[in-house]
Amino acid sequence: MLVRPALLPLWPPRVGDLFGREGPLVLEVGFGDGRFTAELAKAQPDWLILGAEVSAASVLRAYRRLKREGIGNVRLYHGQGPFALRNLVPPGSLKRVIVNFPDPWPKKRHQERRLLQEGFFRRLSTRLLAGGDLLLTTDHEEYFHFALAEAERTGLYRVEVKDPPEAHLRTKYALKWREAGRTFFHAVFTKVAEDPTPWPPTRRYEVAxxxxxxxxxxxxxxxxxxxxxxxxxxxxxxxxxxxxxxxxxxxxxxxxxxxxxxxxxxxxxxxxxxxxxxxxxxxxxxxxxxxxxxxxxxxxxxxxxxxxxxx
Ligand SMILES: C[S@@+](CC[C@H](N)C(=O)[O-])C[C@H]1O[C@@H](n2cnc3c(N)ncnc32)[C@H](O)[C@@H]1O
Known part of the structure; x- marks a missing residue:
């Protein structure tokens, strides 16, 4: 259930090798305690869900949840979402990316740490299927508009602002912000073109x-x-x-x-x-x-x- 890049026999791995079968591939970045991931996996048993999360404590919580619930169509990667996208997702293969309540990094000097930047959207376009999409839900209005502007700058996406689907408002952070009376923002970024710059997988060596x-x-x-x-x-x-x-x-x-x-x-x-x-x-x-x-x-x-x- 946990993906350990250094221990994979084939690099980059094939989807079938990670999941034991082929199917529609979905990536969730920053799954936190994994409750949304588990719900999605149960609602869409055909889908293959790859989760990336930088917090080890969260990965452990999500891992335990998935195990407890006997969920077999999720793989967890402990690390950066962009690394998972680059190396665990073959070009042109991804149906959907889900980003629920990304860290907003509100201070100007920290903005470069934000996930949803122009470069990320460009690279994402190389991994999405034609018509594949990214679903963003956040309570942070400024980051929301930042992400819309960054995606629009690429010219590679059709962007629709919508009401968030109910399931996206049942994550740990959604419940917390709902209780605090915050407003939610949601957008769907659908790939309409692909960035011509290739994004090859990270090179892995046998020895050093x-x-x-x-x-x-x-x-x-x-x-x-x-x-x-x-x-x-x-x-x-x-x-x-x-x-x-x-x-x-x-x-x-x-x-x-x-x-x-x-x-x-x-x-x-x-x-x-x-x-x-x-x-x-x-x-x-x-x-x-x-x-x-x-x-x-x-x-x-x-x-x-x-x-x-x-x-
Ligand atoms: C505000 S929390 C939201 C968690 C969950 N999606 C929810 O809605 O309850 C943001 C999560 O994203 C994770 N995160 C931040 N940057 C990340 C990155 N580049 N790749 C993967 N996870 C990341 C954080 O560790 C944290 O668990």
């Missing part, structure tokens, strides 16, 4: 490591400074000493993927291994590789020589 010769350093102090990587930053947060060497807690932030992973520098039968630890099964991306390259450069400064480079 190097073998070096030389002495394992006695200590490995690494500066805690952001290292630029393609589309983001990486930071070595902390170094811990293990029996065979060091573990480096590393934070890697890419466009729509944030991972905290362990890198290792340790003795192996072939020399000094510097690379990604299997712990936590991180997705090996270009950004992760770049972090390993930076670590290998650090070891080079300490006199170690690369003998095999798989970074």
């Amino acid at each position: 490591h190097a073998l070096l010769k030389g002495e394992l350093p006695k200590d490995l102090a690494l500066a805690r400074v952001p290292l630029p990587i393609p589309g983001g930053v990486a930071v070595f947060l902390e170094v811990a000493r293990g029996e065979e060497g060091f573990y480096v807690l590393t934070h890697v932030e890419e466009e729509d993927l944030t991972q905290d992973l362990l890198l290792e520098v340790r003795r192996s039968s072939h020399g000094i291994y510097a690379g990604v630890s299997r712990f936590g099964s991180p997705l090996i991306t270009e950004g992760v590789k770049e972090a390993v390259r930076a670590l290998v450069r650090e070891l080079g400064r300490r006199g170690l020589k690369v003998v095999q480079d798989h970074t």
Whole structure:
């Protein structure tokens, strides 16, 4: 029921491999406690519903709910909606996207964090079927008009403002805002054209490591400074000493993927291994590789020589 990108045998996966069958594919971004997702899955048993949610606590709540209710046509991804859209949804395959009560980020300086921006609408058009749509429900009037303007700027959607369907007003946040007497806003964005810029899936690699010769350093102090990587930053947060060497807690932030992973520098039968630890099964991306390259450069400064480079 949970989708773990690093553990999928095929990348990007096929819909049939994720769900065990084909069917109309729907993505819900920010499902919260999953009560809407569960209702939708029961109301539309033929549909295949993929949910993306950044809050781990919410994913767990939704997971338990779906399990309790014996729901089999939902898959949950813990992470950013755009990552799920890009990698778990094949081009031109999505019937619908549902966004109920997205975080409004009302402060001007936080607006770039909003989900429904021009770039998102453009990219979404590459994944929607012809005539596929996005349904937005919110209590935040300013964000609502922002989203309408952003979509209209693309020229790729027909936008209709409607009354929200009753089911969309039974989410956790809908009930909360209903009690507070707020007004609700709803729009349907139907794809009428497609952005010509392709949006290829995130590249996943099998390995990211190097073998070096030389002495394992006695200590490995690494500066805690952001290292630029393609589309983001990486930071070595902390170094811990293990029996065979060091573990480096590393934070890697890419466009729509944030991972905290362990890198290792340790003795192996072939020399000094510097690379990604299997712990936590991180997705090996270009950004992760770049972090390993930076670590290998650090070891080079300490006199170690690369003998095999798989970074
Ligand atoms: C205001 S809550 C609404 C939750 C639920 N849809 C409801 O109506 O009760 C917004 C949710 O979106 C999630 N979220 C915010 N940005 C996200 C993103 N980029 N991808 C996936 N989930 C996101 C948050 O963690 C939060 O659970």
